[in-house]
Amino acid sequence: MATSRAFRHIACIPPGAMVLGPAMSEPAAETTDTASAEAIAVVHRHSGSPASAVDHVADFYGAYTDVLHDAGHYRLTDALRRHYLTAELRHSLKSWEAAHQQDGVLHAKGVPTRWSLEYNDSGMGHCWSRVSLTWNDTGKQKYTIHLVIQSDLATRLISGIRVDG
Structure with missing residues (x-):
């Protein structure tokens, strides 16, 4: 089965990570799969513990x-x-x-x-x-x-x- 390059890049993002797709990022100049893959950004993840005072x-x-x-x-x-x-x-x-x-x-x-x-x-x-x-x-x-x-x-x-x- 053939897959697009953009799909293969998305598949490499760790499970549970939030992503911004092309529609949520800055507009891309191109509309190719390569441009779409480059526009994907992983959002900063936060973590914590209820036992931590900080x-x-x-x-x-x-x-x-x-x-x-x-x-x-x-x-x-x-x-x-x-x-x-x-x-x-x-x-x-x-x-x-x-x-x-x-x-x-x-x-x-x-x-x-x-x-x-x-x-x-x-x-x-x-x-x-x-x-x-x-x-x-x-x-x-x-x-x-x-x-x-x-x-x-x-x-x-x-x-x-x-x-x-």
Whole structure:
């Protein structure tokens, strides 16, 4: 049985990988099988563990920014805060937000267009992660805030948020 070159390339992609086909990528100049195969891109895969304090922080910031992006779902942000943050941190964030008129989780106003996270350090029952939040302002300029997030290793709950630097 004869198969096209594009099909053979697709068959080499690992099972479970997400792919963007030609219709979802940049338009190809050619419409041949070769051009179609070259337009296929494997999307970055994410993984994690429910036992990881760092993954817990990533899950929180991913869900929190998604909810803020989907306007009208602010009750869900409160539910996320109750699930991922300690009671003490939620209380201190309310005071901080009243004084600064900003979202205490983000230490800014508005919705970030991008976030990233990396492990920073751990010790004495805590883990620290660095979160970078990026916004685009109206002039198409980007700005980024770097936060240090403290998690309690025993509960994986976020117990502190501060601006890095």
